[in-house]
Amino acid sequence: MSDLALEIRDLRVAYGGIVAVKGISLDVGRGEIVTLIGANGAGKTSTLKSIVGLVPPISGTIRLFGRDLRGVPTHRIVADGVALVPEGRAVFSSMSVRENLELGSFLKREKAGREARLERCVRLFPRLGERLAQEAGTLSGGEQQMLAIARALMGDPKLILLDEPSLGLAPKLVAQIFESILEIAKSGITILLVEQNTRLALETAERAYVLVTGEVALQGSAAELREDPRIRAAYLGEDPAA
């Protein structure tokens, strides 16, 4: 049994003729928080989508807890314990918060377990608890992001893939969301976090990969990368001469 939650080797993803991911290799250990940072179009989202099988890779291998995912359909991968929180939140807006959460446990319908997980989500995000009957489309952006994360937790995942949870949110809410992410990690769930907010991502994660136009440009512990002058110049907006 591998002690890696996720093991990606030479992953290549293309849309038509355009290659978005050009041979990425990365590892995520069990219980780890790993972040994937980089500019727009660096291939972060494509990597996440290919992990859950939404975009089939053209080559390379993806192993989930030691098991090769080649040709495995999305719903099987999700059943094996991966949850994707898509970019832009993607809540089911005409449905109530409770219905959204219940769909999160689509595969695990037995009532007791579902109610227990729902309670856990409400404890993590008390705001959702107050709004269980409210239509999800009427929630604020931050609440929708909380809902998207909570919905992913409803499937009782071992690995959560978060795609830009800070996108379009007020700083205060972003801080709150990232606190919850740390809390989720504390409960033993492995997290792969895709972010453009480099500073926050490096503060939250243990290790990081920096993607530039579909390739891994830098990798290392988050603490190291925070001090790396190239990162400071390119992503943290600091003058390298200073």
Next chain:
Amino acid sequence: MSSASAQVSTVRWLKRAAFAVLVVAVIYGLGALLESTAIEYVQRIVLLAGINVILAVGLNLINGTTGQFSIGHAGFMAVGAYAAAFFGTKLHPWLIGLLGAGACADALTFNLALCIGALFAGAAGLVVGIPTLRLRGDYLAVVTLGFGEIIRIVFNNARALGAATGYSGDDPAGLPAYTNFFWVYLWATLLVTGLAHLTFSQTGRSLTAIREDEIAAEAMAIPTTRLKVLAFTVSAATAGVAGGLFAHMQSGIRPEDFKFEKSIDMVVMIIVGGLGSISGAVVGGIFVAVTLEVMRDLSQYRLVLYALLLIIIMLVRPQGLFGARELPSVLRRLRGPRTKESS
């Protein structure tokens, strides 16, 4: 404990059975009343309205609830109509041999024919749906548009089914007029109830999830392709039942009864009522049947007025009469503000 709960469930089933009997009796009574009081012209409109309701509620499942647009449902209605007419014609002598001539053999023939029509239309839906619904996006609209035309042209050239002159069975007097108020509204009640149950089940909610965000639905492990195909097949089969009812309203069916305009009529029904609302589909189905008849005297200007009416609806209430809501929630909203004012 277990015997007590068994007793409770028996009581519940008895109640349900009693309710079902009551509904059937009411439909029968209304049918008898209508047939004894109204002129034939009015009766015909009432029947068409019932058939429209079936069409609209069926189409709403795929276009409204699941958000996959079909604009060729007249094709499935045609498949159902021809299959029901053909197998009804062939089954009837055999069932008479079995049961003797009479109302019993007729009713059995008719309902079997409707089921066969639904089966064939559903199978056609499956064949069209499996390759098309694997894709995300508007492909279904394109393919169903083509399918509707192909099916019509196939029937137009099928000698065994009367080609362009249409099919009217083996009897020179034409297809038997089995369709009456009782059967139309019994089937409509059954189908509306069944589709409402489906829509408000976990499966139905998964269908709505596909409409709202297909990627997110897939990320919830919802088997999106399978559910889309299921919804489409059920929707096509429902149109097939409507086709069978329609076929037995007149002495024969012709390919031109199922032209592209018929598909558009169906889309209009659910847009007027509000996409995604079953109550809306019911109202929209009746609305289209009535307005088409009311405007019939205007002959060629009818479609112009129809278009104008639609433009007005789109301007004044683009979400349709009901939006995506159902009747009970609309009533609650109407009542809601008043109680607040009084308090």
